[in-house]
Amino acid sequence: MATPAPNDSKNAIAVAKAMLSTAASVMVVQSVVRKFIPPEFRGFLFSGIRGFLSRFSDEMTMVIERYDVYTQNELFEAAQVFLAAKQSLSMRRVRVTKSTKENHFTLAMDRNQTLVDTFNGIKLKWAFVSRQVNPGNQVHHGSTDQHEVQYFELTFHKKSNPICLPSSTRPSSNGNCRRTLCWNHRSYLYNMFNSTFKSGKGVILNFFSRKLNFVSPSQFVSSTGPFPGAWSPVNLNHPATFQTLAMDAELKKRILDDLDRFVRRKEYYRRVGKAWKRRYLLYGPPGTGKSSLVVAMANYLNFDIYDLELSGIQTNAELRRLLDATMNQSILVVKDIDCTIQLQDRTSETGATSMNPTSTGNRRQDQVTLSEFLNFIDGLWSSCDDERIIVFTTNHIEKLDPALLRPGSMDLHVPMSYCTPCEFRLLASNYLGIDHHDLFDQIESLITTERVTPTEVAEQLMKSDEPRVALGEMVSFLLITRGKRMKKSMRRKFISLNWLKRMEVVKKKAASVN
Numbered sequence: 001m002a003t004p005a006p007n008d009s010k011n012a013i014a015v016a017k018a019m020l021s022t023a024a025s026v027m028v029v030q031s032v033v034r035k036f037i038p039p040e041f042r043g044f045l046f047s048g049i050r051g052f053l054s055r056f057s058d059e060m061t062m063v064i065e066r067y068d069v070y071t072q073n074e075l076f077e078a079a080q081v082f083l084a085a086k087q088s089l090s091m092r093r094v095r096v097t098k099s100t101k102e103n104h105f106t107l108a109m110d111r112n113q114t115l116v117d118t119f120n121g122i123k124l125k126w127a128f129v130s131r132q133v134n135p136g137n138q139v140h141h142g143s144t145d146q147h148e149v150q151y152f153e154l155t156f157h158k159k160s161n162p163i164c165l166p167s168s169t170r171p172s173s174n175g176n177c178r179r180t181l182c183w184n185h186r187s188y189l190y191n192m193f194n195s196t197f198k199s200g201k202g203v204i205l206n207f208f209s210r211k212l213n214f215v216s217p218s219q220f221v222s223s224t225g226p227f228p229g230a231w232s233p234v235n236l237n238h239p240a241t242f243q244t245l246a247m248d249a250e251l252k253k254r255i256l257d258d259l260d261r262f263v264r265r266k267e268y269y270r271r272v273g274k275a276w277k278r279r280y281l282l283y284g285p286p287g288t289g290k291s292s293l294v295v296a297m298a299n300y301l302n303f304d305i306y307d308l309e310l311s312g313i314q315t316n317a318e319l320r321r322l323l324d325a326t327m328n329q330s331i332l333v334v335k336d337i338d339c340t341i342q343l344q345d346r347t348s349e350t351g352a353t354s355m356n357p358t359s360t361g362n363r364r365q366d367q368v369t370l371s372e373f374l375n376f377i378d379g380l381w382s383s384c385d386d387e388r389i390i391v392f393t394t395n396h397i398e399k400l401d402p403a404l405l406r407p408g409s410m411d412l413h414v415p416m417s418y419c420t421p422c423e424f425r426l427l428a429s430n431y432l433g434i435d436h437h438d439l440f441d442q443i444e445s446l447i448t449t450e451r452v453t454p455t456e457v458a459e460q461l462m463k464s465d466e467p468r469v470a471l472g473e474m475v476s477f478l479l480i481t482r483g484k485r486m487k488k489s490m491r492r493k494f495i496s497l498n499w500l501k502r503m504e505v506v507k508k509k510a511a512s513v514n
């Protein structure tokens with residue numbers, strides 16, 4: 001066996017010493033950076049160093065951010081799905097999750113991890129970067145918390161540009177200074193995006209399911225969510241459909257026909273020079289199914305929903321930004337429009353209706369008004385966008401501003417009302433799976449005289465799986481409702497009788513004085 005030469009062992013010791021001293025220096029630098037440089041500046045420092053080094057590099061890096069200002073960047077979502085499929089437990093670090101609604105685990109790329117992919121023999125490096133930013137560096141609405149910005153970096157050799165990048169360019173359609181790139185169908189990016197779309201519905205992130213978008217108040221925005229004041233999407237898993245909806249059959253058919261006509265009339269709207277949008281006003285007492293109808297519409301058309309809380313919007317600019325950030329094929333819902341609009345303001349000197357109930361008297365110059373909101377929906381916004389449905393809901397149509405009721409303001413008025421015997425039968429069939437029962441006649445005759453909402457009926461029917469028990473609860477509920485109504489009307493009669501008697505006494509006294 002050959003013994004190592006003394007020179008070799010000396011060299012090995014020298015290399016080990018050099019490595020140890022380098023590692024020690026790196027650790028010292030790391031701890032100094034951690035100790036003296038605040039986290040929000042660290043990201044900038046490192047990206048600055050990276051930027052400087054990249055000048056001498058043959059590599060190109062594409063940055064794919066989660067949000068494009070206020071809207072979701074579809075490319076980021078696609079990259080998430082695409083890379084998640086490439087994760088394996090043999091990697092150094094992967095993020096594993098399982099939501100309560102799903103019975104499988106999801107692997108995803110963890111923060112600040114990298115992954116190498118190959119495409120046509122070219123190596124491409126993905127990195128998932130996450131860094132904290134100071135809210136001062138973002139457009140924000142009163143949030144003082146740090147915000148986490150996440151993006152993917154895709155790095156490849158510059159000479160691979162034609163294969164990785166979309167090829168041709170054209171000027172941006174929305175008039176900003178950015179360049180719009182057309183898809184090169186053979187490019188890596190196109191393949192990544194396309195394969196994610198083709199991989200079908202709900203593979204990993206429910207990427208393709210309908211979304212319910214709402215604006216979270218800034219204090220509830222999570223650090224990994226969108227910027228405060230942007231739309232936050234959640235998957236819309238609500239099962240309400242037109243089949244499960246208890247409402248007048250004729251009205252239901254009218255809505256369905258209207259929706260069908262709307263979606264197939266793209267050319268028609270273009271020909272007549274009207275924006276491809278439709279406005280519905282849903283009105284009726286609380287619990288009659290207005291929200292359920294909106295969901296049924298979204299499920300029927302496969303549209304996203306944007307739930308617009310007008311009372312939370314402070315300025316015109318904010319409203320414009322939010323409306324601009326909505327996508328085509330969507331339903332914009334403006335709930336309880338009677339509560340968010342102050343009627344009395346319309347007749348005030350300014351002639352403007354404030355959408356912020358707290359600001360009736362002294363309207364700020366830039367505050368949102370009803371007329372501006374309607375103008376915006378009718379005007380520029382609608383001319384830019386396609387296939388939009390706007391739904392206004394109210395519990396009190398009598399309180400609505402006439403601007404919302406005048407002819408042409410709404411395309412369809414949809415009254416939602418108390419439960420009828422027909423609707424009760426549909427609910428009984430949905431909730432209990434029965435079409436007949438001895439108690440049906442009694443319930444139906446009570447329902448015609450008592451005003452109960454579908455929500456109240458549904459509540460009773462859910463009390464038991466056993467039809468006789470649930471229907472018994474329904475009968476008791478209706479009898480109690482009737483008892484309360486009779487008591488109220490008797491009290492009212494008693495009060496008016498008393499009042500009449502008192503008036504008689506007053507009259508008699510007055511006559512005796514005269």
Ligand SMILES: Nc1ncnc2c1ncn2[C@@H]1O[C@H](COP(=O)(O)OP(=O)(O)OP(=O)(O)O)[C@@H](O)[C@H]1O
Nearest residue numbers: 244245246247286287288289290291292454455458
């Ligand atoms: N017409 C209906 N058909 C079937 N289910 C209904 C109907 N109305 C109400 N429900 C049931 O009651 C629940 C609440 O109803 P929903 O929120 O749609 O009423 P709403 O009219 O929008 O009430 P609010 O005005 O208080 O917002 C629904 O989730 C649904 O289960």
